[in-house]
Amino acid sequence: MPHRKGALAFLILLLLWPLAATGQQPARDIPRMADGRPNLNGIWQTLSTAHWDIEDHPAYAGPMSETGAIGAAPAGRGVVDGGPIPYRPAALEQRDLNFANRRTGDPEARCFMPGVPRANYMPYPFQIVQSDRDILMVYEYATSSRMIHMGEPEESLIDTWMGTNNGRWNGDTLVVEVTGLNGLAWLDRAGNFVSNQARIEERYTPIGNAYLRYEARIEDPTVFTRPWEISLLLYKRVEPDAQLMEFKCVEFAEELLYGDLTKD
Amino acid sequence: MRIRALVLTALCGSLIAAVGAQAHHAFSAEFDINRPVTLQGAITQMEWINPHAWLHIDVTEEDGTVASWAIELGPPNSLVRRGWSRNSVPVGIVVEVEGHQSIDGGRRANGGSVVLPDGTRLFTGGSSPDDNGDQ
Numbered sequence: 001m002p003h004r005k006g007a008l009a010f011l012i013l014l015l016l017w018p019l020a021a022t023g024q025q026p027a028r029d030i031p032r033m034a035d036g037r038p039n040l041n042g043i044w045q046t047l048s049t050a051h052w053d054i055e056d057h058p059a060y061a062g063p064m065s066e067t068g069a070i071g072a073a074p075a076g077r078g079v080v081d082g083g084p085i086p087y088r089p090a091a092l093e094q095r096d097l098n099f100a101n102r103r104t105g106d107p108e109a110r111c112f113m114p115g116v117p118r119a120n121y122m123p124y125p126f127q128i129v130q131s132d133r134d135i136l137m138v139y140e141y142a143t144s145s146r147m148i149h150m151g152e153p154e155e156s157l158i159d160t161w162m163g164t165n166n167g168r169w170n171g172d173t174l175v176v177e178v179t180g181l182n183g184l185a186w187l188d189r190a191g192n193f194v195s196n197q198a199r200i201e202e203r204y205t206p207i208g209n210a211y212l213r214y215e216a217r218i219e220d221p222t223v224f225t226r227p228w229e230i231s232l233l234l235y236k237r238v239e240p241d242a243q244l245m246e247f248k249c250v251e252f253a254e255e256l257l258y259g260d261l262t263k264d
Numbered sequence: 265m266r267i268r269a270l271v272l273t274a275l276c277g278s279l280i281a282a283v284g285a286q287a288h289h290a291f292s293a294e295f296d297i298n299r300p301v302t303l304q305g306a307i308t309q310m311e312w313i314n315p316h317a318w319l320h321i322d323v324t325e326e327d328g329t330v331a332s333w334a335i336e337l338g339p340p341n342s343l344v345r346r347g348w349s350r351n352s353v354p355v356g357i358v359v360e361v362e363g364h365q366s367i368d369g370g371r372r373a374n375g376g377s378v379v380l381p382d383g384t385r386l387f388t389g390g391s392s393p394d395d396n397g398d399q
Contacts, residue, residue: 157349160312
């Protein structure tokens, strides 16, 4: 008798075990690498208006009245969690100054590399190339790229546009710690920015076979009063002919950068 | 197949950029091999930029005046491969620079190597004929 009760209890436990499992159920319909990790290979792009302005914003005029409605910012919900960015007062003044000078001051106008996290929500696709070791992200905009080191974290030796990127897996989420940014890139076309003291923690979580949730925690005590987060969706470009095109924009920026140096 | 091609292209691109930096201009077009200079000065600024990083130092001349010199280095990536980091060259430390002055005689030089206060010699990459190559 006791054995049968024990066996019954064991059987019930076995059937109910999946419900008792703590933590997230792994998504079953996402592509995976041979080692079971999510396969993030593919071309990705956001549909948000974050590249215009990562905060909530109505439509507003562009910096050049000559182009009329072309170059105006569409309305968009912010991607910042919890409302406005928590700037320090002096930094907020700098942001507003950036906005006023954005026609020439925006590093995007000068074809400088977009930095992190802006590169991930530019209005251009980017490609994730995931090997069984490191992960390469290649951006159509200005052929920027960055290597996510997946082994022992590398120290950032110098400040660069795209930073030093160290990645690890946390379940099905790719976590990337970014340091060594040079503080010259902006976060959007509205003048939001970080300094070279910024530490960014990105999280890439597949939520289906063609969607990535992208989150980034931004910490920079010299600019903000506390860390804050952004969150947006990345969509996979699944057209059969999807590919990165060439957008080498230096020639487009030449007049802006060097026009005053020409002889005539 | 496409992924492999993309990775190869990215790698080749960075290789070409590294080799190209040494081929993109001749040392002799801008600097004078017959004007070697040894400068001692305090660092005022370090520009980690491409295609050439620039080290700015204040040199005290014999008559006591202070002159600002600009020292051309290799690209930041080449510097990192030669042991440089942002902590190597903080503003204010006094360094000794060996290099070659510009053809026009201005206060600009192509740096061959930089000696730090503790005696460490860092080579500069770029187009310097004194460079010791990637480490």
